[in-house]
Amino acid sequence: xxxxxxxxxxxxxxxxxxxxxxxxxxxxxxxxxxxxxxxxxxxxxxxxxxxxxxxxxxxxxxxxxxxxxxxxxxxxxxxxxxxxxxxxxxxxxxxxxxxxxxxxxxxxxxxxxxxxxxxxxxxxxxxxxxxxxxxxxxxxxxxxxxxxxxxxxxxxxxxxxxxxxxxxxxxxxxxxxxxxxxxxxxxxxxxxxxxxxxxxxxxxxxxxxxxxxxxxxxxxxxxxxxxxxxxxxxxxxxxxxxxxxxxxxxxxxxxxxxxxxxxxxxxxxxxxxxxxxxxxxxxxxxxxxxxxxxxxxxxxxxxxxxxxxxxxxxxxxxxxxxxxxxxxxxxxxxxxxxxxxxxxxxxxxxxxxxxxxxxxxxxxxxxxxxxxxxxxxxxxxxxxxxxxxxxxxxxxxxxxxxxxxxxxxxxxxxxxxxxxxxxxxxxxxxxxxxxxxxxxxxxxxxxxxxxxxxxxxxxxxxxxxxxxxxxxxxxxxxxxxxxxxxxxxxxxxxxxxxxxxxxxxxxxxxxxxxxxxxxxxxxxxxxxxxxxxxxxxxxxxxxxxxxxxxxxxxxxxxxxxxxxxxxxxxxxxxxxxxxxxxxxxxxxxxxxxxxxxxxxxxxxxxxxxxxxxxxxxxxxxxxxxxxxxxxxxxxxxxxxxxxxxxxxxxxxxxxxxxxxxxxxxxxxxxxxxxxxxxxxxxxxxxxxxxxxxxxxxxxxxxxxxxxxxxxxxxxxxxxxxxxxxxxxxxxxxxxxxxxxxxxxxxxxxxxxxxxxxxxxxxxxxxxxxxxxxxxxxxxxxxxxxxx
Amino acid sequence: xxxxxxxxxxxxxxxxxxxxxxxxxxxxxxxxxxxxxxxxxxxxxxxxxxxxxxxxxxxxxxxxxxxxxxxxxxxxxxxxxxxxxxxxxxxxxxxxxxxxxxxxxxxxxxxxxxxxxxxxxxxxxxxxxxxxxxxxxxxxxxxxxxxxxxxxxxxxxxxxxxxxxxxx
Numbered sequence: 001x002x003x004x005x006x007x008x009x010x011x012x013x014x015x016x017x018x019x020x021x022x023x024x025x026x027x028x029x030x031x032x033x034x035x036x037x038x039x040x041x042x043x044x045x046x047x048x049x050x051x052x053x054x055x056x057x058x059x060x061x062x063x064x065x066x067x068x069x070x071x072x073x074x075x076x077x078x079x080x081x082x083x084x085x086x087x088x089x090x091x092x093x094x095x096x097x098x099x100x101x102x103x104x105x106x107x108x109x110x111x112x113x114x115x116x117x118x119x120x121x122x123x124x125x126x127x128x129x130x131x132x133x134x135x136x137x138x139x140x141x142x143x144x145x146x147x148x149x150x151x152x153x154x155x156x157x158x159x160x161x162x163x164x165x166x167x168x169x170x171x172x173x174x175x176x177x178x179x180x181x182x183x184x185x186x187x188x189x190x191x192x193x194x195x196x197x198x199x200x201x202x203x204x205x206x207x208x209x210x211x212x213x214x215x216x217x218x219x220x221x222x223x224x225x226x227x228x229x230x231x232x233x234x235x236x237x238x239x240x241x242x243x244x245x246x247x248x249x250x251x252x253x254x255x256x257x258x259x260x261x262x263x264x265x266x267x268x269x270x271x272x273x274x275x276x277x278x279x280x281x282x283x284x285x286x287x288x289x290x291x292x293x294x295x296x297x298x299x300x301x302x303x304x305x306x307x308x309x310x311x312x313x314x315x316x317x318x319x320x321x322x323x324x325x326x327x328x329x330x331x332x333x334x335x336x337x338x339x340x341x342x343x344x345x346x347x348x349x350x351x352x353x354x355x356x357x358x359x360x361x362x363x364x365x366x367x368x369x370x371x372x373x374x375x376x377x378x379x380x381x382x383x384x385x386x387x388x389x390x391x392x393x394x395x396x397x398x399x400x401x402x403x404x405x406x407x408x409x410x411x412x413x414x415x416x417x418x419x420x421x422x423x424x425x426x427x428x429x430x431x432x433x434x435x436x437x438x439x440x441x442x443x444x445x446x447x448x449x450x451x452x453x454x455x456x457x458x459x460x461x462x463x464x465x466x467x468x469x470x471x472x473x474x475x476x477x478x479x480x481x482x483x484x485x486x487x488x489x490x491x492x493x494x495x496x497x498x499x500x501x502x503x504x505x506x507x508x509x510x511x512x513x514x515x516x517x518x519x520x521x522x523x524x525x526x527x528x529x530x531x532x533x534x535x536x537x538x539x540x541x542x543x544x545x546x547x548x549x550x551x552x553x554x555x556x557x558x559x560x561x562x563x564x565x566x567x568x569x570x571x572x573x574x575x576x577x578x579x580x581x582x583x584x585x586x587x588x589x590x591x592x593x594x595x596x597x598x599x600x601x602x603x604x605x606x607x608x609x610x611x612x613x614x615x616x617x618x619x620x621x622x623x624x625x626x627x628x629x630x631x632x633x634x635x636x637x638x639x640x641x642x643x644x645x646x647x648x649x650x651x652x653x654x655x656x657x658x659x660x661x662x663x664x665x666x667x668x669x670x671x672x673x674x675x676x677x678x679x680x681x682x683x684x685x686x687x688x689x690x691x692x693x694x695x696x697x698x699x700x701x702x703x704x705x706x707x708x709x710x711x712x713x714x715x716x717x718x719x720x721x722x723x724x725x726x727x728x729x730x731x732x733x734x735x736x737x738x739x740x741x742x743x744x745x746x747x748x749x750x751x752x753x754x755x756x757x758x759x760x761x762x763x764x765x766x767x768x769x770x771x772x773x774x775x776x777x778x779x780x781x782x783x784x785x786x787x
Numbered sequence: 788x789x790x791x792x793x794x795x796x797x798x799x800x801x802x803x804x805x806x807x808x809x810x811x812x813x814x815x816x817x818x819x820x821x822x823x824x825x826x827x828x829x830x831x832x833x834x835x836x837x838x839x840x841x842x843x844x845x846x847x848x849x850x851x852x853x854x855x856x857x858x859x860x861x862x863x864x865x866x867x868x869x870x871x872x873x874x875x876x877x878x879x880x881x882x883x884x885x886x887x888x889x890x891x892x893x894x895x896x897x898x899x900x901x902x903x904x905x906x907x908x909x910x911x912x913x914x915x916x917x918x919x920x921x922x923x924x925x926x927x928x929x930x931x932x933x934x935x936x937x938x939x940x941x942x943x944x945x946x947x948x949x950x951x952x953x954x955x
Contacts (some may be wrong), residue, residue: 023813108877155856173792281831380850380851380852381850381851382851383851384850384851387848387851446797465938502845565874588864601920623901626834626835626929671833671837672835673837674835712852714836714846714855714856715846715852715853715854715855715888715890716883716888716890717839719856720836720837720838720839721838722837722838723836723837726834726846726853728848728851728853732848733832733834733848734846734848734853735834736846738838
């Protein structure tokens with residue numbers, strides 16, 4: 001029971017989130033919505049418990065279906081109505097009320113939707129005004145609307161497979177799915193590369209080959225749909241290879257869209273393998289194939305003689321204008337001035353003589369895929385080896401042997417094992433390049449869709465990130481990129497007026513700094529409207545009129561949940577689409593987000609992520625019987641305090657005068673509840689650390705030494721404030737690694753005396769700003785203490 | 788054997804029969820499904836972790852892997868006992884919130900592996916309070932003895948760790 005309710009909850013939440021993220025013209029999200037609704041309908045018990053919900057889901061799905069078929073306009077207003085419908089469904093579910101009142105208002109909403117003017121009769125298959133006015137279309141494809149908008153999602157015919165004989169050899173099939181996805185990724189990378197090096201035959205070949213492979217293998221596996229689609233695309237590309245036509249915008253569009261479609265079908269196959277044959281969906285791809293053939297056909301007719309370069313360049317230009325940006329065919333956007341073709345979009349096929357193979361094709365080193373469990377096993381085994389080696393070396397019998405040869409051999413052995421350890425560690429780190437490369441496509445699509453012009457500049461793609469974080473960082477990154485292009489960069493005309501280059505620049509940077517991996521997204525757009533944010537925050541009661549917040553503090557309010565829903569963004573500042581979602585995702589990875597913005601100049605969003613699993617350099621300290629590791633990077637100095645530098649405040653808050661500033665003392669043994677040898681700060685050693693701009697003096701018994709340690713999680717024990725993880729020390733025991741950021745904040749609550757005095761005055765600010773700005777508020781605290 | 792194993796994980800009323808590892812806590816004898824057990828190790832130095840419930844004794848290094856140790860006596864609110872050479876850590880694998888996790892259970896001593904027929908297993912007695920019996924799969928009777936068959940997933944699994952996360 002509870003489980004079912006949870007499923008409802010999850011699905012409804014999911015729906016609400018997705019409808020929020022949907023953009024006009026972004027039909028893939030609509031596809032997801034439809035799937036979710038389907039799942040909702042199929043939830044057991046829905047008929048008995050929420051009969052209305054089921055009906056509503058059915059109706060809504062039908063409407064969404066119409067949107068996909070462009071019977072209903074996919075405008076922002078209509079999505080807004082869909083959003084309201086979903087809101088109503090949620091309400092019904094929450095209140096658990098099955099009365100018909102909500103249903104009535106739901107139906108009313110739906111009917112406004114279906115009767116919206118844009119939904120005027122629009123025959124499905126005939127080419128209306130937005131259809132490509134391509135006079136030279138091949139006659140055969142005239143009624144099948146060849147060069148029209150790319151089908152955004154293959155229509156699901158039914159869920160009953162006609163024949164699933166390809167399911168016979170699961171192993172081959174899953175191998176094929178893996179391979180196909182890899183191929184598709186390489187296709188995407190190559191095609192984007194091609195935009196920079198148009199006409200490079202080597203790259204075109206690199207795009208052609210994977211399609212050929214996919215066609216071959218899918219044919220072998222009897223996956224007729226995939227085969228047909230890959231085949232038709234291959235034919236199109238073959239024309240390009242043979243210089244019959246140019247690798248123009250329309251071909252690129254075909255390749256990208258077909259790639260998406262193939263990926264969808266591959267996912268479907270994977271789903272079928274996982275969940276059994278019932279979940280197989282039979283996609284109707286005929287519209288795709290028609291489209292591909294249309295693009296190919298139109299071109300071959302248009303361009304009978306390959307000789308004249310003038311003709312070739314004219315032809316693609318025409319198709320580009322008519323057929324290219326697919327979203328431009330949707331009425332609201334079509335009204336806007338057609339976006340100028342992106343800089344590298346169309347290029348006549350370079351005459352063979354001039355086609356210098358500038359093979360700048362991304363060199364992808366040979367790699368193999370390894371099961372993560374195996375890798376973890378290796379890392380653990382190597383760790384064990386290193387520890388055992390240390391123990392053997394420390395054995396008294398061994399140390400008694402005074403043989404230089406043995407010592408030399410031990411030295412050699414140590415070198416080998418540490419090399420082994422480093423290598424095995426690095427295997428879990430991957431360059432962030434792949435994630436970044438996906439952004440190229442995103443920015444390209446976004447700028448097309450919004451009619452803006454944005455260049456993506458990437459730096460530091462080599463920066464390594466933990467394999468496990470790659471997937472989790474993707475979504476927040478997409479969100480922020482979307483934000484920067486959509487809301488940050490202004491329209492070309494606006495930019496011209498402001499004297500900025502027409503092309504907006506969005507920079508994506510990654511680098512390592514201070515034990516963190518930093519990802520920055522910078523745009524040279526309009527920046528945040530701080531004043532509007534302030535007004536909105538006041539309105540929502542997040543801050544008070546009397547609060548004196550810096551612009552930086554105010555800007556960071558966009559990460560609060562209150563600033564998340566669609567209409568508020570446009571109201572507030574044109575920025576901040578669900579930025580709290582980003583914040584949440586990043587914080588889950590124990591990272592931080594921050595925004596810096598200058599009105600009119602642009603904004604920089606910064607994500608800081610810890611380098612988990614990386615080897616960190618630490619100082620091992622002893623407190624009583626326990627040993628802890630303090631990350632070296634945060635340590636400023638360590639010394640035995642002099643009596644005269646030790647000051648207490650109100651008899652309880654302990655501080656130490658370090659180089660002219662008062663630094664609060666943390667008694668580690670007290671916080672960790674262990675018996676310490678030294679309880680007098682002047683007998684103990686203090687380690688001055690800095691985290692987030694705050695300094696603390698950590699009191700320990702002894703410093704034991706410096707060592708590179710491997711962060712390990714504590715096997716299920718998570719979120720202990722002040723503990724970042726554990727590591728295995730030389731003697732095989734576990735040592736805890738201190739999480740200074742956590743310790744510093746935790747300590748504040750522990751010794752409430754010092755900072756409380758200031759923050760108590762303005763509890764409202766504290767509550768709001770604390771997540772982002774503890775550093776700042778803390779600094780003021782400290783400076784006040786000093787004065 | 789294979790059939791037995793699937794029956795064990797089944798957890799249905801009469802599917803509880805199978806092999807159990809028995810161990811003692813004070814005068815009481817307990818049993819844990821053998822399929823849940825990864826290994827048994829002697830007591831070793833435990834690194835305590837601050838701000839965790841009392842029964843989480845800390846963490847150990849199990850061949851390069853850090854795993855939490857749960858003192859079963861404290862988990863059951865029993866008085867603690869000095870560790871001796873019979874004290875053992877039974878390492879079990881349970882379902883955590885994000886995949887299987889390994890956790891060590893600290894017990895007084897390990898006894899033997901016994902085969903208990905499902906016919907010999909009775910449902911847990913009713914104590915009136917649900918908390919007393921919710922961790923128990925059933926009561927196994929062998930040669931006049933009664934073994935308390937524990938549901939490790941509930942005792943050390945998700946529930947405890949969630950609690951951990953909440954309390955931290």
